[in-house]
Amino acid sequence: MTPPLAPAAPLFRDPVHDGAADPTLIRDRETGDWWMFYTARRANLATEGVGWVHGTDIGTATSADDGRTWTYRGIAQGLAHEPGRNTYWAPEILWHDGSYHMYVSYVPGVPTDWDADRHILHHTSRDLVNWRFESVLKLSSDRVIDACVWPLPDGSWRMWHKDEADGNRIHAADSADLFTWRPIGRALDDQAQEGPNVFRHQGSYWMVTDFWSGLLVYRSDDLTHWTRQDEPLLAGKGLRPGDDGDGHHAFALSQGEDDAYLFYFTHSAGGQRSCVQVAPLAVHEGRLRCDRDAAFGLRLRADRTPALRGGNQPS
Template sequence: MLNPPAPLFRDPIHDGAADPTVIWNRQEGAWWLLYTSRRANVPCRGVAWAHGTDIGIASSADCGRHWRYRGTLAGLEFEPGRNTFWAPEVIYCDDLYHLYVSYVRGVPQDWSGPRAIVHLTSEDLWRWQYQSTLSLSSDRVIDAALHRMPAGHWRMWYKDEVKGSYTWAAESDDLYNWSVQGPVITDCAHEGPNVFRWRGSYWLIIDHWAGLGVYQSPDAENWRRCPNILDAPGKRSDDGAIGGHADVLVNGERAFIFYFTHPDWDREQAYGLDDIHPLAVKRTALQ
Protein backbone atom coordinates (compact mmCIF):
# COMPACT_ATOMS: atom_id res chain seq x y z
CA MET A 1 0.00 0.00 0.00
CA LEU A 2 2.61 2.49 -1.15
CA ASN A 3 1.52 6.00 -2.19
CA PRO A 4 -2.24 5.36 -2.19
CA PRO A 5 -4.38 7.87 -4.07
CA ALA A 6 -6.16 10.71 -2.30
CA PRO A 7 -8.91 10.45 -1.56
CA LEU A 8 -8.66 6.72 -1.08
CA PHE A 9 -12.39 6.29 -1.77
CA ARG A 10 -15.58 8.29 -2.32
CA ASP A 11 -18.99 6.66 -2.36
CA PRO A 12 -20.32 7.00 -5.93
CA ILE A 13 -23.98 6.81 -4.87
CA HIS A 14 -24.35 9.24 -1.94
CA ASP A 15 -20.83 10.73 -1.58
CA GLY A 16 -20.92 10.22 2.18
CA ALA A 17 -18.48 7.42 3.08
CA ALA A 18 -17.52 7.59 6.77
CA ASP A 19 -16.52 5.40 9.75
CA PRO A 20 -14.43 2.87 7.77
CA THR A 21 -13.37 -0.60 8.86
CA VAL A 22 -11.11 -2.97 6.92
CA ILE A 23 -11.44 -6.77 6.72
CA TRP A 24 -9.81 -9.47 4.58
CA ASN A 25 -12.47 -11.31 2.55
CA ARG A 26 -11.26 -14.89 2.62
CA GLN A 27 -13.72 -16.04 -0.03
CA GLU A 28 -12.74 -13.36 -2.57
CA GLY A 29 -9.08 -13.05 -1.63
CA ALA A 30 -9.47 -9.26 -1.46
CA TRP A 31 -9.56 -6.46 1.08
CA TRP A 32 -12.96 -5.02 1.90
CA LEU A 33 -13.73 -1.55 3.24
CA LEU A 34 -17.06 -1.36 5.06
CA TYR A 35 -18.35 2.08 5.98
CA THR A 36 -21.35 4.18 6.94
CA SER A 37 -22.93 5.34 3.69
CA ARG A 38 -24.24 8.76 4.70
CA ARG A 39 -26.80 10.19 2.28
CA ALA A 40 -24.80 13.36 1.67
CA ASN A 41 -26.33 14.27 -1.69
CA VAL A 42 -29.96 13.82 -0.57
CA PRO A 43 -31.75 17.12 0.18
CA CYS A 44 -33.46 16.71 3.56
CA ARG A 45 -33.94 18.70 6.73
CA GLY A 46 -31.73 18.56 9.77
CA VAL A 47 -29.49 15.52 10.02
CA ALA A 48 -31.83 13.09 8.29
CA TRP A 49 -29.02 12.68 5.72
CA ALA A 50 -26.93 11.01 8.46
CA HIS A 51 -29.76 8.55 9.15
CA GLY A 52 -31.48 5.98 6.96
CA THR A 53 -27.96 4.88 6.09
CA ASP A 54 -26.73 1.54 4.77
CA ILE A 55 -23.32 -0.05 5.27
CA GLY A 56 -21.38 0.43 2.06
CA ILE A 57 -18.80 -1.93 0.56
CA ALA A 58 -15.65 -1.21 -1.43
CA SER A 59 -13.11 -3.88 -2.36
CA SER A 60 -9.48 -3.88 -3.44
CA ALA A 61 -7.64 -6.61 -5.35
CA ASP A 62 -4.30 -4.74 -5.41
CA CYS A 63 -3.40 -4.53 -1.71
CA GLY A 64 -5.45 -1.41 -1.06
CA ARG A 65 -4.24 0.92 -3.76
CA HIS A 66 -7.51 1.07 -5.70
CA TRP A 67 -11.00 0.52 -4.34
CA ARG A 68 -14.17 -0.38 -6.25
CA TYR A 69 -17.69 0.24 -4.96
CA ARG A 70 -19.58 -3.04 -4.55
CA GLY A 71 -22.93 -2.02 -3.07
CA THR A 72 -24.26 -2.37 0.47
CA LEU A 73 -24.50 -5.18 3.01
CA ALA A 74 -27.64 -7.29 2.62
CA GLY A 75 -29.76 -8.79 5.37
CA LEU A 76 -29.10 -6.26 8.13
CA GLU A 77 -32.77 -5.34 8.57
CA PHE A 78 -34.29 -7.25 11.47
CA GLU A 79 -37.44 -5.16 11.91
CA PRO A 80 -39.74 -3.42 9.39
CA GLY A 81 -39.22 0.02 7.91
CA ARG A 82 -36.33 2.17 6.77
CA ASN A 83 -33.75 2.22 9.54
CA THR A 84 -30.26 3.50 10.27
CA PHE A 85 -26.97 1.58 10.39
CA TRP A 86 -23.68 3.20 11.38
CA ALA A 87 -20.07 2.38 12.17
CA PRO A 88 -19.50 -1.28 11.26
CA GLU A 89 -17.00 -3.42 13.18
CA VAL A 90 -16.20 -6.82 11.66
CA ILE A 91 -14.03 -9.65 12.93
CA TYR A 92 -13.46 -13.23 11.74
CA CYS A 93 -13.57 -16.07 14.27
CA ASP A 94 -14.23 -19.82 13.96
CA ASP A 95 -15.22 -19.69 10.26
CA LEU A 96 -17.71 -16.85 10.76
CA TYR A 97 -17.62 -13.11 10.24
CA HIS A 98 -19.14 -11.21 13.15
CA LEU A 99 -20.59 -7.74 12.54
CA TYR A 100 -21.33 -5.31 15.36
CA VAL A 101 -23.12 -2.31 13.94
CA SER A 102 -24.77 0.74 15.48
CA TYR A 103 -28.54 0.86 14.97
CA VAL A 104 -31.17 3.60 15.13
CA ARG A 105 -34.81 2.88 14.39
CA GLY A 106 -36.19 4.94 11.51
CA VAL A 107 -34.75 8.13 10.01
CA PRO A 108 -34.62 10.87 12.68
CA GLN A 109 -34.15 14.52 11.71
CA ASP A 110 -32.14 15.22 14.89
CA TRP A 111 -29.68 13.35 17.13
CA SER A 112 -32.27 12.29 19.74
CA GLY A 113 -33.61 8.83 20.52
CA PRO A 114 -32.30 5.41 21.48
CA ARG A 115 -29.35 3.75 19.74
CA ALA A 116 -28.08 0.19 20.10
CA ILE A 117 -25.35 -2.16 18.94
CA VAL A 118 -26.61 -5.11 16.89
CA HIS A 119 -24.76 -8.41 16.34
CA LEU A 120 -25.03 -10.28 13.03
CA THR A 121 -23.04 -13.15 11.49
CA SER A 122 -22.12 -14.22 7.96
CA GLU A 123 -20.15 -16.94 6.20
CA ASP A 124 -19.17 -14.77 3.23
CA LEU A 125 -19.53 -11.06 4.22
CA TRP A 126 -22.45 -10.69 1.79
CA ARG A 127 -25.42 -12.33 3.52
CA TRP A 128 -26.02 -11.57 7.18
CA GLN A 129 -28.02 -13.29 9.91
CA TYR A 130 -29.31 -11.28 12.87
CA GLN A 131 -28.20 -12.65 16.24
CA SER A 132 -29.16 -10.10 18.88
CA THR A 133 -29.40 -6.51 20.01
CA LEU A 134 -26.86 -6.20 22.80
CA SER A 135 -27.89 -5.17 26.31
CA LEU A 136 -25.15 -2.77 27.41
CA SER A 137 -24.77 0.20 29.76
CA SER A 138 -27.58 2.41 28.40
CA ASP A 139 -30.05 2.81 25.54
CA ARG A 140 -27.72 5.15 23.63
CA VAL A 141 -24.65 3.08 22.75
CA ILE A 142 -22.82 3.12 19.40
CA ASP A 143 -19.42 2.56 17.74
CA ALA A 144 -18.32 -0.93 18.77
CA ALA A 145 -14.65 -1.96 18.56
CA LEU A 146 -13.44 -5.49 19.38
CA HIS A 147 -10.12 -7.05 20.29
CA ARG A 148 -9.11 -10.27 21.99
CA MET A 149 -7.62 -9.73 25.44
CA PRO A 150 -4.35 -11.32 26.63
CA ALA A 151 -6.30 -13.91 28.67
CA GLY A 152 -8.17 -15.04 25.54
CA HIS A 153 -11.63 -13.54 26.02
CA TRP A 154 -13.07 -10.74 23.88
CA ARG A 155 -13.47 -7.13 24.89
CA MET A 156 -15.74 -4.60 23.22
CA TRP A 157 -15.14 -0.87 23.55
CA TYR A 158 -18.03 1.43 22.66
CA LYS A 159 -19.40 4.94 23.12
CA ASP A 160 -22.09 5.50 25.76
CA GLU A 161 -23.84 8.78 24.96
CA VAL A 162 -25.80 8.79 28.23
CA LYS A 163 -22.68 8.51 30.35
CA GLY A 164 -20.64 11.48 29.18
CA SER A 165 -20.02 10.21 25.64
CA TYR A 166 -17.16 8.18 27.12
CA THR A 167 -15.77 4.82 26.04
CA TRP A 168 -17.15 1.91 28.03
CA ALA A 169 -16.23 -1.78 27.80
CA ALA A 170 -18.00 -5.13 27.81
CA GLU A 171 -16.52 -8.64 27.74
CA SER A 172 -17.48 -12.00 26.25
CA ASP A 173 -16.10 -15.53 26.00
CA ASP A 174 -18.17 -16.45 22.93
CA LEU A 175 -18.93 -13.17 21.04
CA TYR A 176 -22.67 -13.64 21.76
CA ASN A 177 -23.11 -12.99 25.48
CA TRP A 178 -21.66 -9.75 26.84
CA SER A 179 -21.18 -8.38 30.37
CA VAL A 180 -20.57 -4.68 30.95
CA GLN A 181 -17.25 -3.88 32.66
CA GLY A 182 -17.54 -0.11 33.09
CA PRO A 183 -15.96 3.10 31.79
CA VAL A 184 -12.50 3.06 30.18
CA ILE A 185 -11.69 6.47 28.65
CA THR A 186 -13.22 9.41 30.55
CA ASP A 187 -10.85 12.36 30.08
CA CYS A 188 -12.96 13.92 27.29
CA ALA A 189 -16.17 13.36 25.36
CA HIS A 190 -15.58 11.41 22.17
CA GLU A 191 -16.74 8.62 19.86
CA GLY A 192 -15.40 5.96 17.52
CA PRO A 193 -12.99 3.98 19.74
CA ASN A 194 -10.66 1.59 17.94
CA VAL A 195 -8.19 -0.84 19.53
CA PHE A 196 -5.23 -2.66 17.98
CA ARG A 197 -1.93 -4.26 18.99
CA TRP A 198 1.27 -2.95 17.43
CA ARG A 199 4.95 -3.10 18.31
CA GLY A 200 4.40 -4.78 21.66
CA SER A 201 1.70 -2.41 22.94
CA TYR A 202 -2.05 -2.06 22.76
CA TRP A 203 -3.28 1.18 21.23
CA LEU A 204 -6.67 2.86 21.50
CA ILE A 205 -7.70 5.77 19.30
CA ILE A 206 -10.78 7.96 19.64
CA ASP A 207 -12.46 10.69 17.61
CA HIS A 208 -12.84 13.72 19.90
CA TRP A 209 -13.83 16.04 17.03
CA ALA A 210 -10.41 17.71 17.04
CA GLY A 211 -8.43 14.98 15.34
CA LEU A 212 -7.82 11.60 16.93
CA GLY A 213 -6.85 11.01 20.54
CA VAL A 214 -4.31 8.23 21.12
CA TYR A 215 -3.75 5.99 24.17
CA GLN A 216 -1.14 3.29 24.80
CA SER A 217 -1.30 0.30 27.16
CA PRO A 218 0.83 -2.74 28.00
CA ASP A 219 -2.22 -4.86 28.86
CA ALA A 220 -5.33 -3.27 27.25
CA GLU A 221 -6.46 -2.35 30.78
CA ASN A 222 -4.46 0.70 31.86
CA TRP A 223 -4.25 3.46 29.26
CA ARG A 224 -1.79 6.34 28.97
CA ARG A 225 -2.68 9.38 26.86
CA CYS A 226 -0.32 10.14 23.96
CA PRO A 227 -0.17 13.09 21.53
CA ASN A 228 -3.10 13.52 19.15
CA ILE A 229 -2.86 12.59 15.47
CA LEU A 230 -4.67 13.85 12.36
CA ASP A 231 -5.53 17.04 14.23
CA ALA A 232 -4.37 19.38 11.45
CA PRO A 233 -5.40 19.55 7.78
CA GLY A 234 -3.38 17.56 5.27
CA LYS A 235 -2.24 18.71 1.84
CA ARG A 236 -3.59 15.93 -0.36
CA SER A 237 -6.86 16.05 -2.30
CA ASP A 238 -9.91 15.96 0.03
CA ASP A 239 -7.52 15.78 3.00
CA GLY A 240 -7.54 19.44 3.98
CA ALA A 241 -9.45 18.72 7.18
CA ILE A 242 -8.94 16.89 10.46
CA GLY A 243 -9.31 13.11 10.49
CA GLY A 244 -12.38 11.40 11.91
CA HIS A 245 -13.55 7.96 13.14
CA ALA A 246 -10.74 5.66 12.03
CA ASP A 247 -9.68 2.03 11.73
CA VAL A 248 -6.12 0.68 11.85
CA LEU A 249 -4.79 -2.31 9.91
CA VAL A 250 -1.56 -3.79 11.29
CA ASN A 251 0.77 -5.59 8.87
CA GLY A 252 3.94 -6.69 10.61
CA GLU A 253 5.86 -3.64 11.78
CA ARG A 254 3.64 -1.28 9.82
CA ALA A 255 0.25 0.14 10.79
CA PHE A 256 -2.10 1.72 8.23
CA ILE A 257 -4.82 4.10 9.40
CA PHE A 258 -8.06 4.55 7.47
CA TYR A 259 -10.11 7.62 8.37
CA PHE A 260 -12.68 9.99 6.92
CA THR A 261 -12.72 13.73 6.32
CA HIS A 262 -15.25 16.51 5.74
CA PRO A 263 -13.23 18.18 2.94
CA ASP A 264 -15.49 21.21 2.38
CA TRP A 265 -17.02 21.79 5.79
CA ASP A 266 -16.68 25.27 7.26
CA ARG A 267 -17.01 24.45 10.96
CA GLU A 268 -17.77 28.07 11.83
CA GLN A 269 -20.97 27.94 9.77
CA ALA A 270 -23.89 26.55 11.80
CA TYR A 271 -27.05 24.96 10.43
CA GLY A 272 -30.22 24.22 12.38
CA LEU A 273 -32.34 21.10 12.47
CA ASP A 274 -34.97 22.78 10.28
CA ASP A 275 -32.42 23.68 7.62
CA ILE A 276 -31.51 21.76 4.49
CA HIS A 277 -27.77 21.42 4.90
CA PRO A 278 -25.68 22.07 1.78
CA LEU A 279 -23.61 19.31 0.21
CA ALA A 280 -20.41 21.01 1.38
CA VAL A 281 -21.39 20.32 4.99
CA LYS A 282 -22.32 16.69 4.35
CA ARG A 283 -19.83 15.31 1.81
CA THR A 284 -17.16 12.99 3.21
CA ALA A 285 -14.22 11.04 1.81
CA LEU A 286 -12.10 8.13 3.02
CA GLN A 287 -8.33 8.49 3.28
Protein backbone atom coordinates in the same frame (compact mmCIF):
# COMPACT_ATOMS: atom_id res chain seq x y z
CA MET B 1 7.68 12.13 -6.90
CA THR B 2 4.89 9.59 -6.43
CA PRO B 3 6.34 6.44 -4.83
CA PRO B 4 5.69 2.98 -6.24
CA LEU B 5 2.43 1.40 -5.00
CA ALA B 6 1.08 4.77 -3.85
CA PRO B 7 -2.61 4.56 -2.85
CA ALA B 8 -5.30 6.69 -4.42
CA ALA B 9 -6.08 10.00 -2.68
CA PRO B 10 -8.83 10.17 -1.69
CA LEU B 11 -8.69 6.44 -1.16
CA PHE B 12 -12.45 6.02 -1.65
CA ARG B 13 -15.60 8.03 -2.29
CA ASP B 14 -19.11 6.60 -2.18
CA PRO B 15 -20.48 6.94 -5.75
CA VAL B 16 -24.14 7.09 -4.64
CA HIS B 17 -24.31 9.65 -1.82
CA ASP B 18 -20.66 10.80 -1.51
CA GLY B 19 -20.68 10.41 2.27
CA ALA B 20 -18.30 7.54 3.06
CA ALA B 21 -17.45 7.56 6.79
CA ASP B 22 -16.37 5.25 9.65
CA PRO B 23 -14.35 2.75 7.56
CA THR B 24 -13.32 -0.73 8.67
CA LEU B 25 -11.33 -3.29 6.67
CA ILE B 26 -11.16 -7.07 6.59
CA ARG B 27 -9.65 -9.61 4.19
CA ASP B 28 -11.86 -12.09 2.38
CA ARG B 29 -10.46 -15.46 3.45
CA GLU B 30 -11.64 -17.14 0.24
CA THR B 31 -10.53 -14.69 -2.46
CA GLY B 32 -7.77 -12.78 -0.68
CA ASP B 33 -9.38 -9.46 -1.64
CA TRP B 34 -9.79 -6.74 0.96
CA TRP B 35 -13.24 -5.45 1.87
CA MET B 36 -14.09 -2.02 3.22
CA PHE B 37 -17.35 -1.57 5.15
CA TYR B 38 -18.41 1.98 5.97
CA THR B 39 -21.27 4.27 6.95
CA ALA B 40 -22.87 5.48 3.71
CA ARG B 41 -24.04 8.93 4.80
CA ARG B 42 -26.56 10.53 2.45
CA ALA B 43 -24.37 13.59 2.08
CA ASN B 44 -25.65 14.80 -1.30
CA LEU B 45 -29.26 15.13 -0.08
CA ALA B 46 -30.94 18.21 1.34
CA THR B 47 -32.78 16.99 4.44
CA GLU B 48 -34.39 18.45 7.51
CA GLY B 49 -31.90 18.77 10.35
CA VAL B 50 -29.47 15.86 10.49
CA GLY B 51 -31.65 13.52 8.47
CA TRP B 52 -28.78 13.04 6.03
CA VAL B 53 -26.71 11.18 8.64
CA HIS B 54 -29.69 8.92 9.40
CA GLY B 55 -31.45 6.46 7.13
CA THR B 56 -27.96 5.28 6.19
CA ASP B 57 -26.89 1.87 4.91
CA ILE B 58 -23.58 0.13 5.40
CA GLY B 59 -21.70 0.50 2.14
CA THR B 60 -19.10 -1.95 0.85
CA ALA B 61 -16.11 -1.72 -1.48
CA THR B 62 -13.41 -4.21 -2.45
CA SER B 63 -9.77 -4.00 -3.44
CA ALA B 64 -7.91 -6.57 -5.55
CA ASP B 65 -4.61 -4.63 -5.53
CA ASP B 66 -3.74 -4.82 -1.83
CA GLY B 67 -5.68 -1.71 -0.80
CA ARG B 68 -4.47 0.90 -3.26
CA THR B 69 -7.75 1.29 -5.22
CA TRP B 70 -11.33 0.36 -4.34
CA THR B 71 -14.47 -0.63 -6.25
CA TYR B 72 -17.94 0.08 -4.87
CA ARG B 73 -19.92 -3.13 -4.30
CA GLY B 74 -23.26 -1.89 -3.00
CA ILE B 75 -24.72 -2.13 0.50
CA ALA B 76 -24.43 -4.91 3.07
CA GLN B 77 -27.38 -7.31 2.83
CA GLY B 78 -29.39 -8.90 5.64
CA LEU B 79 -28.94 -6.29 8.38
CA ALA B 80 -32.64 -5.46 8.82
CA HIS B 81 -34.26 -6.98 11.90
CA GLU B 82 -37.41 -4.86 11.90
CA PRO B 83 -39.43 -3.20 9.11
CA GLY B 84 -39.07 0.28 7.70
CA ARG B 85 -36.21 2.55 6.78
CA ASN B 86 -33.66 2.58 9.59
CA THR B 87 -30.15 3.81 10.34
CA TYR B 88 -26.89 1.84 10.42
CA TRP B 89 -23.54 3.30 11.40
CA ALA B 90 -19.93 2.38 12.14
CA PRO B 91 -19.49 -1.34 11.42
CA GLU B 92 -16.89 -3.45 13.24
CA ILE B 93 -16.07 -6.79 11.56
CA LEU B 94 -13.90 -9.71 12.62
CA TRP B 95 -13.39 -13.38 11.79
CA HIS B 96 -13.61 -16.13 14.41
CA ASP B 97 -14.36 -19.85 14.42
CA GLY B 98 -15.60 -20.10 10.84
CA SER B 99 -17.72 -16.93 10.73
CA TYR B 100 -17.42 -13.22 10.21
CA HIS B 101 -19.02 -11.17 12.99
CA MET B 102 -20.36 -7.65 12.49
CA TYR B 103 -21.21 -5.27 15.32
CA VAL B 104 -23.06 -2.28 13.88
CA SER B 105 -24.67 0.79 15.45
CA TYR B 106 -28.41 1.03 14.90
CA VAL B 107 -30.95 3.85 15.20
CA PRO B 108 -34.64 3.10 14.53
CA GLY B 109 -36.07 5.15 11.69
CA VAL B 110 -34.67 8.34 10.18
CA PRO B 111 -34.49 10.99 12.93
CA THR B 112 -33.84 14.61 12.00
CA ASP B 113 -32.12 15.38 15.32
CA TRP B 114 -29.77 13.55 17.71
CA ASP B 115 -32.43 12.59 20.27
CA ALA B 116 -33.06 8.89 19.59
CA ASP B 117 -32.25 5.54 21.11
CA ARG B 118 -29.17 3.79 19.72
CA HIS B 119 -28.12 0.18 20.01
CA ILE B 120 -25.39 -2.15 18.77
CA LEU B 121 -26.55 -5.12 16.69
CA HIS B 122 -24.71 -8.40 16.13
CA HIS B 123 -24.76 -10.16 12.74
CA THR B 124 -22.82 -13.12 11.34
CA SER B 125 -21.82 -14.17 7.83
CA ARG B 126 -19.90 -16.91 6.04
CA ASP B 127 -18.97 -14.83 3.00
CA LEU B 128 -19.05 -11.08 3.87
CA VAL B 129 -21.99 -10.70 1.47
CA ASN B 130 -25.00 -12.27 3.18
CA TRP B 131 -25.52 -11.33 6.83
CA ARG B 132 -27.75 -12.92 9.46
CA PHE B 133 -29.13 -10.94 12.37
CA GLU B 134 -28.21 -12.45 15.76
CA SER B 135 -29.27 -10.01 18.48
CA VAL B 136 -29.53 -6.52 19.92
CA LEU B 137 -26.74 -6.37 22.48
CA LYS B 138 -27.53 -5.54 26.09
CA LEU B 139 -24.84 -3.03 27.01
CA SER B 140 -24.47 -0.09 29.40
CA SER B 141 -27.47 1.93 28.16
CA ASP B 142 -29.87 2.41 25.25
CA ARG B 143 -27.64 5.14 23.76
CA VAL B 144 -24.59 3.16 22.63
CA ILE B 145 -22.71 3.28 19.31
CA ASP B 146 -19.29 2.61 17.72
CA ALA B 147 -18.27 -0.92 18.69
CA CYS B 148 -14.65 -2.08 18.60
CA VAL B 149 -13.71 -5.69 19.54
CA TRP B 150 -10.31 -7.20 20.36
CA PRO B 151 -9.29 -10.53 21.96
CA LEU B 152 -8.07 -10.60 25.55
CA PRO B 153 -5.03 -12.67 26.52
CA ASP B 154 -7.20 -15.31 28.24
CA GLY B 155 -9.09 -16.09 25.02
CA SER B 156 -12.18 -14.00 25.81
CA TRP B 157 -13.14 -10.75 24.09
CA ARG B 158 -13.54 -7.10 24.98
CA MET B 159 -15.74 -4.53 23.27
CA TRP B 160 -15.24 -0.79 23.58
CA HIS B 161 -18.04 1.59 22.62
CA LYS B 162 -19.35 5.11 23.16
CA ASP B 163 -22.13 5.59 25.73
CA GLU B 164 -24.00 8.81 25.05
CA ALA B 165 -26.03 8.38 28.25
CA ASP B 166 -22.80 8.72 30.25
CA GLY B 167 -21.50 11.97 28.82
CA ASN B 168 -20.16 10.36 25.62
CA ARG B 169 -17.56 8.36 27.55
CA ILE B 170 -15.96 5.16 26.26
CA HIS B 171 -17.34 2.05 27.99
CA ALA B 172 -16.35 -1.61 27.74
CA ALA B 173 -18.02 -5.03 27.88
CA ASP B 174 -16.57 -8.55 27.98
CA SER B 175 -17.66 -11.79 26.32
CA ALA B 176 -16.54 -15.41 26.30
CA ASP B 177 -18.24 -16.24 23.00
CA LEU B 178 -18.90 -13.01 21.01
CA PHE B 179 -22.66 -13.45 21.53
CA THR B 180 -23.33 -12.58 25.18
CA TRP B 181 -21.74 -9.44 26.59
CA ARG B 182 -21.24 -8.24 30.17
CA PRO B 183 -20.81 -4.47 30.69
CA ILE B 184 -17.80 -3.63 32.88
CA GLY B 185 -18.10 0.17 33.05
CA ARG B 186 -16.02 3.07 31.80
CA ALA B 187 -12.81 2.28 29.95
CA LEU B 188 -11.80 5.94 29.53
CA ASP B 189 -13.17 8.76 31.63
CA ASP B 190 -11.03 11.78 30.79
CA GLN B 191 -13.36 13.43 28.25
CA ALA B 192 -16.17 12.99 25.72
CA GLN B 193 -15.17 11.11 22.57
CA GLU B 194 -16.36 8.41 20.15
CA GLY B 195 -15.23 5.87 17.56
CA PRO B 196 -12.74 3.84 19.64
CA ASN B 197 -10.40 1.62 17.63
CA VAL B 198 -7.95 -0.80 19.30
CA PHE B 199 -4.95 -2.50 17.68
CA ARG B 200 -1.55 -3.92 18.59
CA HIS B 201 1.68 -2.58 17.13
CA GLN B 202 5.34 -2.74 18.14
CA GLY B 203 4.68 -4.51 21.41
CA SER B 204 1.89 -2.29 22.75
CA TYR B 205 -1.85 -1.98 22.51
CA TRP B 206 -3.11 1.32 21.14
CA MET B 207 -6.53 2.96 21.10
CA VAL B 208 -7.41 5.89 18.86
CA THR B 209 -10.65 7.81 19.41
CA ASP B 210 -12.42 10.66 17.64
CA PHE B 211 -12.77 13.80 19.79
CA TRP B 212 -14.06 15.90 16.86
CA SER B 213 -10.80 17.87 16.59
CA GLY B 214 -8.59 15.02 15.41
CA LEU B 215 -7.84 11.70 17.07
CA LEU B 216 -6.78 11.04 20.66
CA VAL B 217 -4.23 8.27 21.28
CA TYR B 218 -3.98 5.92 24.28
CA ARG B 219 -1.41 3.21 25.02
CA SER B 220 -1.78 0.06 27.16
CA ASP B 221 0.09 -3.08 28.14
CA ASP B 222 -3.00 -5.02 29.29
CA LEU B 223 -6.08 -3.62 27.43
CA THR B 224 -7.41 -2.32 30.77
CA HIS B 225 -5.17 0.53 31.93
CA TRP B 226 -4.68 3.24 29.29
CA THR B 227 -2.26 6.17 29.21
CA ARG B 228 -3.15 9.13 27.03
CA GLN B 229 -0.61 10.50 24.58
CA ASP B 230 0.00 14.22 24.93
CA GLU B 231 -0.65 15.12 21.29
CA PRO B 232 -3.49 14.06 18.97
CA LEU B 233 -3.29 12.78 15.41
CA LEU B 234 -4.81 14.29 12.26
CA ALA B 235 -5.79 17.66 13.72
CA GLY B 236 -6.35 20.26 11.03
CA LYS B 237 -5.94 19.84 7.26
CA GLY B 238 -3.75 17.66 5.11
CA LEU B 239 -2.27 18.46 1.70
CA ARG B 240 -3.64 15.58 -0.40
CA PRO B 241 -6.81 15.88 -2.50
CA GLY B 242 -9.87 15.60 -0.27
CA ASP B 243 -7.88 15.68 2.99
CA ASP B 244 -9.60 18.92 3.87
CA GLY B 245 -9.98 18.81 7.64
CA ASP B 246 -9.64 16.89 10.89
CA GLY B 247 -9.39 13.14 10.62
CA HIS B 248 -12.44 11.30 12.00
CA HIS B 249 -13.42 7.81 13.20
CA ALA B 250 -10.33 5.88 12.17
CA PHE B 251 -9.41 2.23 11.69
CA ALA B 252 -5.80 1.12 12.25
CA LEU B 253 -4.25 -1.92 10.61
CA SER B 254 -0.88 -3.25 11.75
CA GLN B 255 1.12 -5.29 9.23
CA GLY B 256 3.83 -6.70 11.44
CA GLU B 257 6.51 -4.85 13.37
CA ASP B 258 7.33 -2.31 10.68
CA ASP B 259 4.20 -1.25 8.82
CA ALA B 260 0.88 0.09 10.03
CA TYR B 261 -1.76 2.24 8.38
CA LEU B 262 -4.57 4.48 9.54
CA PHE B 263 -7.80 4.62 7.52
CA TYR B 264 -9.99 7.62 8.39
CA PHE B 265 -12.51 9.98 6.88
CA THR B 266 -12.56 13.72 6.34
CA HIS B 267 -15.29 16.17 5.36
CA SER B 268 -15.00 18.24 2.24
CA ALA B 269 -14.36 21.85 3.15
CA GLY B 270 -17.52 23.40 4.52
CA GLY B 271 -19.83 20.61 3.41
CA GLN B 272 -21.58 17.37 4.25
CA ARG B 273 -19.64 15.22 1.78
CA SER B 274 -16.85 13.02 3.06
CA CYS B 275 -14.25 10.57 1.80
CA VAL B 276 -11.93 7.86 3.13
CA GLN B 277 -8.17 8.46 3.31
CA VAL B 278 -5.20 6.35 4.42
CA ALA B 279 -1.88 7.39 5.94
CA PRO B 280 1.12 5.54 7.44
CA LEU B 281 1.50 5.03 11.19
CA ALA B 282 4.80 4.87 13.06
CA VAL B 283 5.96 4.66 16.67
CA HIS B 284 8.69 7.14 17.60
CA GLU B 285 10.07 7.49 21.12
CA GLY B 286 7.06 5.69 22.50
CA ARG B 287 4.49 7.85 20.73
CA LEU B 288 2.20 7.00 17.84
CA ARG B 289 2.72 9.25 14.83
CA CYS B 290 0.77 9.69 11.60
CA ASP B 291 2.19 11.82 8.78
CA ARG B 292 -0.82 12.28 6.52
CA ASP B 293 1.20 14.25 3.95
CA ALA B 294 4.00 11.70 3.55
CA ALA B 295 4.56 9.93 0.25
CA PHE B 296 4.27 6.19 0.84
CA GLY B 297 3.45 2.90 -0.81
CA LEU B 298 0.57 0.71 0.33
CA ARG B 299 0.44 -3.04 0.00
CA LEU B 300 -1.78 -4.84 2.51
CA ARG B 301 -0.31 -8.27 3.10
CA ALA B 302 -2.49 -11.26 3.86
CA ASP B 303 0.30 -13.24 5.51
CA ARG B 304 1.17 -10.62 8.14
CA THR B 305 -2.18 -9.22 9.16
CA PRO B 306 -3.04 -9.28 12.86
CA ALA B 307 -5.66 -11.26 14.71
CA LEU B 308 -9.21 -10.56 13.52
CA ARG B 309 -8.35 -8.89 10.22
CA GLY B 310 -6.91 -11.42 7.83
CA GLY B 311 -4.22 -14.06 7.76
CA ASN B 312 -3.14 -15.34 11.18
CA GLN B 313 -6.33 -15.08 13.18
CA PRO B 314 -7.70 -16.99 16.16
CA SER B 315 -10.17 -19.64 15.06
